Amino acid sequence: MPELPEVETIARRLDQCATGDVIESVWLGTKPEPLKSSALEIARVLEGSRIGGVRRVGKHIVFDLERNPVARTPRSARSRKPRPARAGSKTRPAQASATTPGVAGKASLELAEGGIRSAHAAARQSKSQWIVHLGMTGRLQLCGPGDEVLKHTHAILQLASGRELRFVDPRRFGRLSVTRDAAFEAAGFEPLEVELDRFTVLFHGRNTPIKSALLNQKLLRGVGNIYADESLFRAGIRPRRRAASITQEQLRRLFLSVKEVLQEAIALGGSSISDYVDADGEEGSFQFQHRVYGREGEPCLVCKTPLKRVVIAGRSSHYCRKCQK
């Protein structure tokens, strides 16, 4: 499950490997499309754009796109349908292979309603961005055109280098979107950048469990279930503690713990649980550093007390009842 360290790892890798490449054409799957922007809008922003850089904002991956106003990708690039032969293609829904963004039913409808044309013009002249949220099981993979297209591939970007950037997401919690004029904005503070006093204020007067507050992306962006539990353990705070009841000194420890955990995890390439791998298929190794997450019933590494697991806001939360108060 990609949280801040995993997303940071992926974004760094993509920034190294994909920056400078040009997106020649885009294929998007259909149906409960994992899209926040329409397929047509995404295709129009991406096609013909150069990847200026890739970075992380919270749990989002942001591709900064640059566009040469003169060299517009010709229509033919969009209408051709270069689907590589793939293993297991008969199991894929037939509609998927035929879906060129421009001809999707929903997209055509929007075109008929107008408004797209002006959007198109805006995309041509301004800097735009491609925003990817990986959700639970989303992956961005950089691969050769001959590589097998995995089941649950929802987007394929053909790059000028001959490679393909693919978005694969079995559980479909991931989301793709684009921005045109405005830069992508995310709520909340970056946990690795926020200062102590701002961090402290976030929890003032909140009657919600501190675990929930840490997961609230409008407060801090990027902390997910694993790193919330790990941070709370290191800070000695029980996940159910009401945010408002936590002392300044404890908040200071939490502040430091959050940064420490995230930094250590980034250094190890994130935690590979279930199926997380970065853009090159590399696994992280921070999962071996987990002190409480996924260790219910196992002895606390500090005091040997069996670790507890409770459910808070629908998420399993792991802690040591002796070390955390």
Place this chain on the structure above:
DNA sequence: ACTATTTCCTGGATGC
């Protein structure tokens, strides 16, 4: 205005 719960989604694990 807040907080809590439900919903989305599929693969893998579990149980009978």
Place this chain on the structure above:
DNA sequence: TGCATCCAGGAAATAG
């Protein structure tokens, strides 16, 4: 072996 059921969880939507 096979089939049903449960579980994982980010964030938006809905309910309280």
